Amino acid sequence: MNQSDDLSLVTLFSRISNWRLALLRTKNNPAFTLPLAGIAGLVALFVAIPLVYIFLRAVGADSEAWQRLLQVRIWKLLGNTLLLVVAVTSGTLVIGVSMAWLTERSDLPGRKIFRWLLAMPLAIPAYIGGIVHLALLRPRGGLLPQFLENLLGYPVNTPSPLGFWGATFILILFTYPYVYLLSGAAFRSLHASLEEAARILGFGPWKALFFVTLPALRPGLTAGALLVALDILAEYGTVALLRYETFSSAIFVQLSGRYDRSAAAVLSGVLVGIAVIFLWAELRMQGQARFTQMESSWRPSTLVNLGKWRIPAIMLALCVVFTSLLVPVGVLVVWSLQAFLTPETLQAVFRTGSQGFTNFAWNSLWTSLLAALIAVALSMPVALFSVRYPGRLSRFIACFSQVGYAIPGVVIALSLVLLVNRVLPILYATPFVVVIAYVLRHMPQAVRASESALNQLSPSLEEAARITGRTPWQAFVQITLPLILPGLFAGAALVFLTSLKELPATLLLRPAGFNTLAVRVWVWAGDGFYIQSAPAALLLVLTSIIPLSFLLRREKIFK
Numbered sequence: 001m002n003q004s005d006d007l008s009l010v011t012l013f014s015r016i017s018n019w020r021l022a023l024l025r026t027k028n029n030p031a032f033t034l035p036l037a038g039i040a041g042l043v044a045l046f047v048a049i050p051l052v053y054i055f056l057r058a059v060g061a062d063s064e065a066w067q068r069l070l071q072v073r074i075w076k077l078l079g080n081t082l083l084l085v086v087a088v089t090s091g092t093l094v095i096g097v098s099m100a101w102l103t104e105r106s107d108l109p110g111r112k113i114f115r116w117l118l119a120m121p122l123a124i125p126a127y128i129g130g131i132v133h134l135a136l137l138r139p140r141g142g143l144l145p146q147f148l149e150n151l152l153g154y155p156v157n158t159p160s161p162l163g164f165w166g167a168t169f170i171l172i173l174f175t176y177p178y179v180y181l182l183s184g185a186a187f188r189s190l191h192a193s194l195e196e197a198a199r200i201l202g203f204g205p206w207k208a209l210f211f212v213t214l215p216a217l218r219p220g221l222t223a224g225a226l227l228v229a230l231d232i233l234a235e236y237g238t239v240a241l242l243r244y245e246t247f248s249s250a251i252f253v254q255l256s257g258r259y260d261r262s263a264a265a266v267l268s269g270v271l272v273g274i275a276v277i278f279l280w281a282e283l284r285m286q287g288q289a290r291f292t293q294m295e296s297s298w299r300p301s302t303l304v305n306l307g308k309w310r311i312p313a314i315m316l317a318l319c320v321v322f323t324s325l326l327v328p329v330g331v332l333v334v335w336s337l338q339a340f341l342t343p344e345t346l347q348a349v350f351r352t353g354s355q356g357f358t359n360f361a362w363n364s365l366w367t368s369l370l371a372a373l374i375a376v377a378l379s380m381p382v383a384l385f386s387v388r389y390p391g392r393l394s395r396f397i398a399c400f401s402q403v404g405y406a407i408p409g410v411v412i413a414l415s416l417v418l419l420v421n422r423v424l425p426i427l428y429a430t431p432f433v434v435v436i437a438y439v440l441r442h443m444p445q446a447v448r449a450s451e452s453a454l455n456q457l458s459p460s461l462e463e464a465a466r467i468t469g470r471t472p473w474q475a476f477v478q479i480t481l482p483l484i485l486p487g488l489f490a491g492a493a494l495v496f497l498t499s500l501k502e503l504p505a506t507l508l509l510r511p512a513g514f515n516t517l518a519v520r521v522w523v524w525a526g527d528g529f530y531i532q533s534a535p536a537a538l539l540l541v542l543t544s545i546i547p548l549s550f551l552l553r554r555e556k557i558f559k
Contacts, residue, residue: 373492
């Protein structure tokens with residue numbers, strides 16, 4: 001056999017391999033595709049059950065409940081909720097984008113350190129920040145008014161943290177990292193030629209920023225704004241603490257205080273409808289524009305010299321870090337030290353009824369970890385079907401599996417109270433109902449992470465494994481799964497982080513005597529025992545920092 005024969009055999013083998021690869025790509029494998037589609041559909045149905053059930057209960061509610069709520073409650077709640085959403089979303093866009101621009105596009109001194117510090121408030125639940133600022137600023141007995149009165153010798157009126165403005169201030173401080181992280185990533189990926197072309201056309205620096213750069217960042221900004229808006233719709237702890245009534249707080253009162261499930265279902269149906277409208281609007285906005293980098297030779301933009309604005313920029317960044325991170329963490333540390341130095345308080349912290357502090361911490365850890373594992377496991381068939389078999393059905397299942405974005409924790413709790421009591425009474429009043437609520441609420445985060453991990457993996461690796469004789473399931477377990485594990489860990493870390501901070505679903509679904517760190521912080525602070533609640537709040541924040549740091553490092557936020 002001569003060299004030409006060898007080449008012809010190589011060519012023939014190559015053609016046969018390409019033909020087999022093409023066959024594997026185009027042929028629907030019923031032994032794999034149909035079961036995968038069925039499992040993915042069951043996952044989507046499981047996640048969407050609360051949404052469907054709430055709508056059915058809302059539609060089937062008595063006409064008297066609808067009339068009473070329409071005449072008295074719904075319009076006021078609608079106005080309060082939408083006003084808070086607009087105010088907080090606008091504030092987070094201003095702070096998040098400005099901080100991202102300073103740390104990514106300017107020569108701000110210490111900008112690498114500021115990248116860490118500006119992202120860390122995401123580990124602090126907004127209700128814990130609200131507890132701290134309420135203790136500092138409340139008109140009667142607040143630490144700051146007392147300090148000023150002792151210093152000056154007469155009472156000083158300080159801004160009240162209660163009501164609309166207080167809730168807006170607190171929620172902006174602890175939700176702006178959503179916008180900051182997404183816009184920061186967009187600033188880093190933006191090609192330098194975009195602004196250079198604008199400058200050539202006569203645009204000044206500020207005009208280029210507002211008319212060229214920010215429109216190009218619109219996908220990231222709208223995604224961050226959507227996360228903030230849905231987070232505000234679902235927020236209960238902060239608005240209840242600061243006495244500003246929204247749909248979430250009203251639903252909680254109807255369910256836990258008045259035990260009026262029909263009214264709670266009606267309000268929940270309206271709230272979910274608002275969230276679905278937000279999701280639909282975001283999809284429409286994203287679908288109207290696409291920004292694609294055409295050049296392969298990417299290079300970053302030149303940093304802007306702040307010049308005389310350097311000192312004001314540093315002061316602005318320090319002010320944001322001070323109010324959103326240093327103040328709450330510093331106050332929690334001081335309160336915790338006071339708790340440890342006071343024997344009575346220390347005894348109350350480490351022994352409450354039949355449970356101790358370690359029980360609260362353990363309950364938080366195992367429920368959040370179990371929810372993270374279940375959510376990632378359930379997300380895999382949905383992500384695999386969506387990425388490897390794109391089509392209308394797979395896209396519909398993937399979208400349906402992410403309706404948790406539109407279901408606040410208090411609504412999920414209501415649906416589970418009604419469903420489990422009727423369908424699975426054996427699970428009623430057990431901690432596993434809390435875990436199910438965490439999974440339903442945060443499933444979208446796991447699906448997005450799994451899809452992202454699979455999108456970064458070429459299908460040719462699985463196809464090559466198929467050629468060697470492996471079945472689709474063997475190829476997935478032996479080839480795909482080990483390669484996407486880092487992405488799955490990221491999704492699990494995100495679900496773990498958000499489950500740790502979940503408050504309303506835990507309050508409504510926990511069995512008697514079952515407490516988590518979030519519940520104990522809320523109960524103690526609600527009774528006015530701020531020092532007693534500080535160690536649990538501080539441990540909750542420190543535990544949340546661990547998965548957050550992992551996520552930020554994995555996304556290469558810090559270079």
